[in-house]
Amino acid sequence: MAENYDVIVIGSGPGGYVTAIRSAQLGLKTAIVEREHLGGICLNWGCIPTKALLRSAEILDHANHAKNYGLTLEGKITANVKDVVARSRGVSARLNGGVAFLMKKNKIDVIWGEAKLTKPGEIVVGAPSKPAVQPQNPVPKGVKSEGTYTAKHIILATGARPRALPGIEPDGKLIWTYFEAMKPEELPKTMVVMGSGAIGIEFASFYLSMGVDVTVVELLPQVMPVEDAEISALARKQLEKRGMKIFTDAKVSKVEKGANDVTAHVETKDGKVTPIKADRLISAVGVQGNIENLGLETLGIKTDRGCIVTDGYGKTNVAGIYAIGDVAGPPMLAHKAEHEGVICVEKIAGVPGVHALDKSKVPGCTYCDPQVASVGLTEAKAKELGRDIRVGRYSFGANGKAIALGEDQGMIKTIFDKKTGELLGAHMVGAEVTELIQGFVVAMNLETTEEELMHTIFPHPTLSEMMKESVLDAYGKVLNA
Missing domain, CATH: 3.50.50.60 (FAD/NAD(P)-binding domain)
Incomplete structure (x- = not known):
């Protein structure tokens, strides 16, 4: 029975x-x-395990830039991938x-x-x-x-x-999904990452920190396509500054396998095809x-x-x-x-x-370097829906805590309904923004308006102060910029 x-x-x-x-x-x-x-x-x-990998990458990045903090570390800092x-x-x-x-x-x-x-x-x-x-x-x-x-x-x-594309199916050796990317026996020297959603860009960021030459190929016009275009552009700038190569409006049209490498044929919107040879390819085209x-x-x-x-x-x-x-x-x-x-x-x-x-109130977080986090409508989506909006922006470069951390590249952006003061969306790029976004998620769930956020006291010195400054900026009241 x-x-x-x-x-x-x-x-x-x-x-x-x-x-x-x-x-x-x-x-x-x-x-x-x-x-x-x-x-x-x-x-x-x-x-969870990807965040553990990214934490190792973060520590390695800090160690390799110890001189920026007045510190001297003896010898070359390297990663033991095992x-x-x-x-x-x-x-x-x-x-x-x-x-x-x-x-x-x-x-x-x-x-x-x-x-x-x-x-x-x-x-x-x-x-x-x-x-x-x-x-x-x-x-x-x-x-x-x-x-x-x-x-x-x-x-x-x-x-x-993981979703697989016809003709570019993962094989566990040369073409990886996140399963293989999470436990490499040794680091490849070169890598192509196909797809720049959260999974793709996090692995691209990790391997870049580990010293791998990384190229990202994204079908849509911007990296991290679901994010606000302005935030995406800032993230791309920082990723490219770190050495990442990025193709947008592009696709991997064909992959040729060698004995221990692949050649990805990257086709851009204008029809131009660029062959890129790499040790490994990560397929991160969704699930x-x-x-x-x-x-x-x-x-x-x-x-x-x-x-x-x-x-x-x-x-x-x-x-x-x-x-x-x-x-x-x-x-x-x-x-x-x-x-x-x-x-x-x-x-x-x-x-x-x-x-x-x-x-609409489910936050999204991407743990690359720089981090990206968001909730609610993007500026483009709010306009598409016919909302009359106010937009506030605040730069990490004007925040004392960010400067003290040596993490002064980034921005917090807020979008409000001009008539009601309703917070429609919040978008962030920069250090620890994945820990900051919950503040705006709580505000949206409580149907908080700009006035209530303006009258909230944020502690100093913290990164969170930028959240309030972004709100103030949307209403022409920014204090520290």
Whole structure:
């Protein structure tokens, strides 16, 4: 007889495991199914280990510019790539164990294997249909395994995987995805990165810091295409100053493989083709939802462009089936998945006052050097929507803390509705902006106006003072510029 639950979550990434925890907190009998590793891609191969790599790169950059701070370091500072990778993997392993602890603490059953929907309210868990990228070794103690399980509510949180372009499919040796890029056995001397979204530009920045000659190819007119054009332009200027080569309005039309290198044929908008020979190519042209082998077709669950269609609460068109996170569509970000999952399960449990997900208030962060962070409308989008706006800007070069840090290149930009004072968007490039953006996210969620921000006291000396100065600039009241 099948074991029955109130909620079964399929997938233990940030969205899945957080959803399971919230479900258990609400008193629902909960299980989570995982086929590969607790914590999902984000914890094991994405958000967390990449930040560990980028931290090593940041320390190396600071060491190589020690003289700028009046310091002398003896000898040449070099990167031991095996130790850098080992540190990154160690960080992931520690957090992976933390997820297992949280499952046990919250009395959530872990079911090990690959789940498939057979009918509403029922799944069959079997052996994974493909080898794991990084198998959980050993499998956590006390987990359940293959069999049939039932639940009134089943939440799909199966995440996404790298998208491959026809003819330029990753092979694990010469053409990498982020899996291979995260654990190189040795550093290549030259590299082409195809795609300048967050994944592509973060790896490009990391390898550049490690001393690799890096070329980035972006199909659209600007790097980091989802960002405000002005912020993107400043980021590009700094990346190129560091030595990165960047092609925009360009594509890799063909790749020729050698014994231990590739030649990428880069075609620009004018039809000119430039062959670029490199040791390795990273394919970072986006991700696609893991919707295969779930039984969606059997139940008639609607999909669109490789993702499951849901409402603002995670509900699909089939009663009792929900989807959250990357598999439910963009923005494909861990923090969106977590919030989406909490909304979904609180709605299931009948928690009063649950609001549908507002994607316009989901912040985005890119941890390259310089960092980029944003929330809300870009200037171009606000104008496209017909909004009458005020725009404020403030430069890092006018901020005391930024100058003291030796990080005086960057800008904070704010966009307001001219009539109401509503904060429509905030965009940043520069040191630690990924830690600053939450201030504007909170402000937008509280429906804060420019007047309230102007009357907020920001501590001195901090980078955060630039946030207020940007607001003041939008209204012609800037003080320190």
